[in-house]
Amino acid sequence: MDIHALREEYKQSQLRRKDLQDDPFKQFEIWFQQACHAELLEPNAMTLATVSAEGKPFMRTVLLKYFDRQGFVFFTNYESRKAQQIELNHNVSILFTWLPLQRQIHITGSAEKVTTAESWEYFTSRPRGSQLGAWSSQQSSVISSRKLLLMQFEEVKRKFLDGEIPLPSFWGGYRIVPDSFEFWQGCSNRLHDRFLYTPQGDRPWQIQRLAP
Numbered sequence: 001m002d003i004h005a006l007r008e009e010y011k012q013s014q015l016r017r018k019d020l021q022d023d024p025f026k027q028f029e030i031w032f033q034q035a036c037h038a039e040l041l042e043p044n045a046m047t048l049a050t051v052s053a054e055g056k057p058f059m060r061t062v063l064l065k066y067f068d069r070q071g072f073v074f075f076t077n078y079e080s081r082k083a084q085q086i087e088l089n090h091n092v093s094i095l096f097t098w099l100p101l102q103r104q105i106h107i108t109g110s111a112e113k114v115t116t117a118e119s120w121e122y123f124t125s126r127p128r129g130s131q132l133g134a135w136s137s138q139q140s141s142v143i144s145s146r147k148l149l150l151m152q153f154e155e156v157k158r159k160f161l162d163g164e165i166p167l168p169s170f171w172g173g174y175r176i177v178p179d180s181f182e183f184w185q186g187c188s189n190r191l192h193d194r195f196l197y198t199p200q201g202d203r204p205w206q207i208q209r210l211a212p
Helices: 024-037 081-088 116-125 128-136 146-159
Strands: 045-051 057-063 066-068 071-077 091-098 103-113 171-185 193-200 203-210
Touching (some): 024 066, 024 103, 024 171, 045 071, 045 081, 071 103, 071 116
Antiparallel strands (some): 045 057, 045 091
16 A cells, blocks of 8 residues: 555644743643643543563553653553563653644653552542443453453442442552653654753753754
8 A cells, every 4th residue: 555645744833942941841731731722632642662571662552640740640550561561671751642733742761650549549530430440451461352351340340339449459550750851843844843851960951952
């Protein structure tokens, strides 16, 4: 299938050094708010990259649930493939792709588990069906059919028919603590604007323009 003619001209905007915040967390917040205001589908969706014990990269989409100066938090099953890979290698990267705005943000960093209290606070805010789903699925394990999964869901539903659903011991959050940010703005003629933030110890973040 020849798709070489699929081409989009990026000409919505430019990104200049003077437009950038000195703090990458503030710059992320500005762009994230703009993505929300643009009513993009799942603006908090991010591609998470991990590496297996054999050195093979894996990527999947997860949802950012909150962020602050400590890092970027998502939740998952601690027995899943991504969690197993994080336990072996805490170095990860995440990518936000907002194509209608012709923007990307790439963040690298280290993933660490959040506290049980943080996981509990988020878990109790989820819809009941999502809470039951967390108990029902052995994430990333091989299953014979969807029917089996639905049967497990119904069994869990009966088990917790009345009262509060407890936090599973195998479920919780990870916080990605950044060590670099790259902000990418699509521009005409493929001369895109890219700015890389890297830490400098106690000094402000270093900001460098990268060639497209």
